[in-house]
Amino acid sequence: MQELTLKSHRFRKERETEWRRLEDLLARAERSSAAALSDDEIIALPVLYRSALSSLSVARAISLDQALIAYLESLCTRAYFFVYGTRTTFAKRIAAFFRRDWPRAAQDLWLETLIAVAVMALGAAVAYMLVMRDSTWFYSFVSPGLAGGRGPAAATEELRSTLFSDEESGLSIFATFLFTHNAQIALFAFALGFAFCLPAAFLVLTNGMMLGAFVALFASRGLGIEFGGWLFIHGTTELFAIALAGAAGFRLGWTLAFPGQRSRVDAMSAAGRKAAIVMTGVVIMLGVAGALEGVGRQVLTDTGLRYAIGAFALLFWLLYLYLPRMEESDEHG
């Protein structure tokens, strides 16, 4: 008659089927998604979850069976993350990202973006002036691998041919390489921002210097306009993306140093998430820039058209990201 007096045992016997049902539903939902469950099961899941929570609370109070409490804790934790997890579909999350999250996050980082643009422009101006005065400075700003034969030693005709060559074999390989390479650098700039902004600023600055050195090189040979077109077609998108990546990094480093009213931990996670949204956009922009650079530039050799596309791209990004829009209800996505 021992079994009748052990209340915890009777308690477990009465509730066990419910727990197992919840476990089964969770296993199926976790394996694929909530779509794997029928409507009835979807409705049943939160009810079963609350009942399991109440079981956990009772078990902690009356049962000394460690295995049972551990089981209920793990079951409730899993169910909690499912019930209170993200409820929107993947497509809706993507739509919300483009419609609201990305422009809003970019607008929030406007000051950092301006600073990043200024740092880049500073780098470009300094490199431009130095290379204009003494062309050997070029090698200090551009690594030989990246220059690829374009340097002060090259003849003007050679330089001209690099701007309009259509013998680039696999255009799409080139585009892919450019995208992955640039995106990696942008991610790196973002992560480096954590170290109090300085390494990220350095990265943005060197990028600007490289730009300035190239401009100076081509301008000194009277190829300034053509080089502008060569650069403009993808450069507006790419450089803007790199400035945004730098801005995201600045936000991290600045918040780490000066968290403001909130605790450093809270401020950092808010800043990190906001910066991450911007960075997601940066990766997308670099994909576009890679396509423009790898394919568009090789196909279009008309300088005017190149300028037009580059200007259109810049205008598009500016309008898309910064045009004020109506405040929408802040549904959680």
Add this chain to the structure above:
Amino acid sequence: MSTVETAAPAGRPALPTERVRELITPEGIDLRLKLAEVSERTTAFFIDAAIIVGVLVGMTLLSIAAMISTGFQSTGITQIIWLLAAFFLRNFYFMAFELTPRGATPGKRAVGLRVATRNGEPLGFDAIFARNAMREIELFLPMSFLFVYGREAGIWGALAGTIWCAVFVFFPFFNRDRLRIGDFVAGTWVIHAPRRALELDLASGERAAGLTITQAEADVYGVKELSVLEEVLRRKDEATMQAVAARIRAKIKRSKAQGETDRAFLEAYYLALRTKLEGRLLFGHRRRDKHDKA
């Protein structure tokens, strides 16, 4: 919220609370999340790294095979696929898996871990992106430094770089919640969320005949000893059971009866002790261990 644990006298906690974190659900129950150990997370990471490297090697072999079989006609498309796949594996392998309802990569699943936000909110894409993008400075920067730039930098440069990288790599050891920089930036942490099977209730077994434990005999131990006994019974290790049975018999001054197995004795004793302790629990007293005489 359960107040049983907090009712225990201060100073000697009933649970190893160092790694337990409070998460109160909207229903008002504390889930008592258990943080993952650095060692477990390292294991999980190496499993994931092995998967990534394995896929990369497999893909490289496949693309070489494809190039050879087509007589080097399709090098372009294979290169593109390879470049993109390598990029996405490096950057989005972790993100894609952490976006699933399980919130964990295969490596984390194997160890029984998951990612969660520290404030209990749903785990959004922004947080996942932030925590994984920081891998650039936690992992790839130190690696590229060690293998590539370190050689060019000279000894002092290499030393300075190593120290600088070490700050990022060993960050998890220097905070209470075992956060790596990615977790710190994204507002997440990594917790235990294993799938646990409901084990047999030890109180439901058949009781051996003639084995009666008296009230007085059951009244020598507390909850702590009961949970140790439970562990011993679940592990079913003969030598341990023998030793524990001998200890208990000595404590309650009872000799081994004719034909009585250690296992049967321990099960009977477990049941008696649990009945006794749970009975007292219902009246509001939790006897923590054998020293708790009240």
